[in-house]
Amino acid sequence: MKKQVVLLVLITLLSYTNHAQTRMIKANDTIRQFTIYSSSKIKAGEKAPLLLNFHGSGMTALEHMFYTNTNALAEAKGFIVVYPQGLHNDWNVGFEQDYDTGTNDVAFIKTLLQKLQKHYPIDTDSIYATGLSRGGFFVQRLVAELPNTIKGFVSVGAPMPNEVHKRMQSSEAVKAMYVHGTADEVVLPDGMDSAYLPVARCIAYWKKRNKTNDKATHTSYDKVDDGTSISVEAYDTVAYMKIKNGGHTWPNSDPFNVGFPLGKTTQDIHFNEYLYAFLFH
Known part of the structure; x- marks a missing residue:
């Protein structure tokens, strides 16, 4: 029975992958690559939301696509998901390469969005982004440089x-x-002076900018005996999901290890569903 379930999951993943397309565009005289998956539930003449999903350093866009499994989410919910590919599997986030003279990844995404809007039914009022590690850092650069x-x-x-x-x-x-996992040793939740802020300061920044209320809604998840637990602190449009004993991983994903001390992957929540509910509603 277990083998049948595993086989069914593999067939489903391959089905979503077969419908994904990898394409190339030119941005700033450089050929850049991206992979796109468009839900079969999108009806002709209708606009669809777009999710940009960015890989971490050392991963490829395709590896990140398999790892996060957001193709299945896009298919079920009826939206488009795109996995941009960073040069040398990396993104310019302002540390470890110069913010201004390093790779112009923002120009790539700006060009990519223009191309997508020309060839796909993108709802420009529903463009969202997510990313892991360097991809998560870069998402915030996009917010800063591509306002609205x-x-x-x-x-x-x-x-x-x-x-x-x-x-x-x-x-x-x-x-x-x-x-963020409390046991993340790759990117520290308490910040790094030379590179990035503590998570707590990020939450404070967005609470102030979004003018949220000061009273948080607290929710806990501890459904699986995997050594982790989750607490979510939410303020309307701002949220912090703290994963106790969690590592540098995508929640509810396959807890594989690629040779780095990535730590534990929580299975206490259907994370992609949570991500969808937060962003798309």
């Missing part, structure tokens, strides 16, 4: 980079959720 474009983001294992914080100019409200 990204309506909400979920950053996994990545607080706000210092350089991004300095350059935030817009006062528009943006849905903001941070997801």
Whole structure:
């Protein structure tokens, strides 16, 4: 029975993958790559939400697609998901390469969005972004540099980079959720002075910018005996999902290890469903 279930899951994943398409565009005289999956539930003549999903450093867009499994979410909910590919499997987030003279990834995404809006039925009022690690850092740079474009983001294992914080100019409200493991040794939840803020400061920033109320809604999850538990602190359009004993991983994903000390992957929540509910509603 267990083998049958595993086989069914693999067939389902392959089905979603077969309908994903990898394409190339030119941005700033550089050929860039992205992979797109469009739900079969999108009806002709209708506009659909878009989710940009960014890989972490050292991963490819395709690996991230398999890892996060948001194709299945897009299919079920009727939206489009895109996985941009960073040069050298990385993103310019303002540390470890120069913010201004390093890779111009923002220009790539700006060009990509223009192309997507030309060829796909994108609802420009429903463009959201998520990412893991460097991808999560980069999502916040997009919010800073493409105001009124990204309506909400979920950053996994990545607080706000210092350089991004300095350059935030817009006062528009943006849905903001941070997801971080307390045992993450790759990106520290308490911040790094030379690189990124503590998660607590990020939450304070977005609470003030979004003018949320000061009273939080607290929810806990501890459904699986995997050594982790989850607490969510939510303020309307701002949320902090703290994963006790969690590592540098995408919640509810396959807890694989690629040779790095990534730590534990919580299975206490259907994370992609939670992400969808937060961003799309």
